[in-house]
Amino acid sequence: MVADTGEKYWGRFGAAGLLAYDPGRGVLLQHRVAWSHFGGTWGLPGGALHEGESALVGAVREAQEEAGVPDRAVVARFTSVLDLGIWSYTTVVADVVEPFEPVISDPESVALAWVPLDQVEELPLHPGFGESWPLLRSLLEVRPAVVVDAANVVGSVPDGWWKDRAGAAGRLRDRLAGFAAPASDLGLAATTWFPEVSLVVEGQARSVADGGEISVIRADAGGDDAIVEEARRLLSLGREVTVATSDRGLQSRAEAAGARTLSAGALLKTIGR
Structure with missing residues (x-):
């Protein structure tokens, strides 16, 4: 998707990412391969939505494809949507209910890691994730x-x-x-x-x-x-x-x-x- 101003956004039907939260280990982040969009940064497993696919379903599907998140391992708690009119990105924040170790299962990841909350900002973050992280972190304990x-x-x-x-x-x-x-x-x-x-x-x-x-x-x-x-x-x-x-x-x-x-x-x- 290309905006009138020239900015490019991945996904004709929008995109979504999964922020899996495990209180004992932190959040699951993906180190993006150099050739990808904003390569070399850390962000969320995620990607483009399919036509007619909900952001919740799409975020989990992408996390399974990119990080090997098992079925029923996470339960959604809230979503945060960045809506630009022509395109939107939905962050699905989910609690880990069955602990798991992520597995690199596609070429877009250099590494996958559980990152303690107080260490997230020490990493070079994907700009979009970095901008949204303060709000997301402030809501992780809200139930x-x-x-x-x-x-x-x-x-x-x-x-x-x-x-x-x-x-x-x-x-x-x-x-x-x-x-x-x-x-x-x-x-x-x-x-x-x-x-x-x-x-x-x-x-x-x-x-x-x-x-x-x-x-x-x-x-x-x-x-x-x-x-x-x-x-x-x-x-x-x-x-x-x-x-x-x-x-x-x-x-x-x-x-x-x-x-x-x-x-x-x-x-x-x-x-x-």
């Missing part, structure tokens, strides 16, 4: 969580939910799987986050089944109390907590506890009504 008031969110849409409360809660649980939240909804920097999700159910909805990556919290009594308790628990673990509800009283209680709030409508807009 958001969203506590969902199932009764309020389900009840905000008159679709017959009252006929089967557990079924309605189950459908909401399924729609929250892989939840990708705009950074602005969570009061965070970057572009998109993939937060932990706790779904608090009450009454007849308590019979809803567990949902894999979604933590289902069954309130023994009042749902509001359970939501505030879950928010406080997550806050005590250092999470950046957002409570999804349009209940004004619950919003006040959540904010008093130190959480942010997000309306039911905003949540539904993000996951699709």
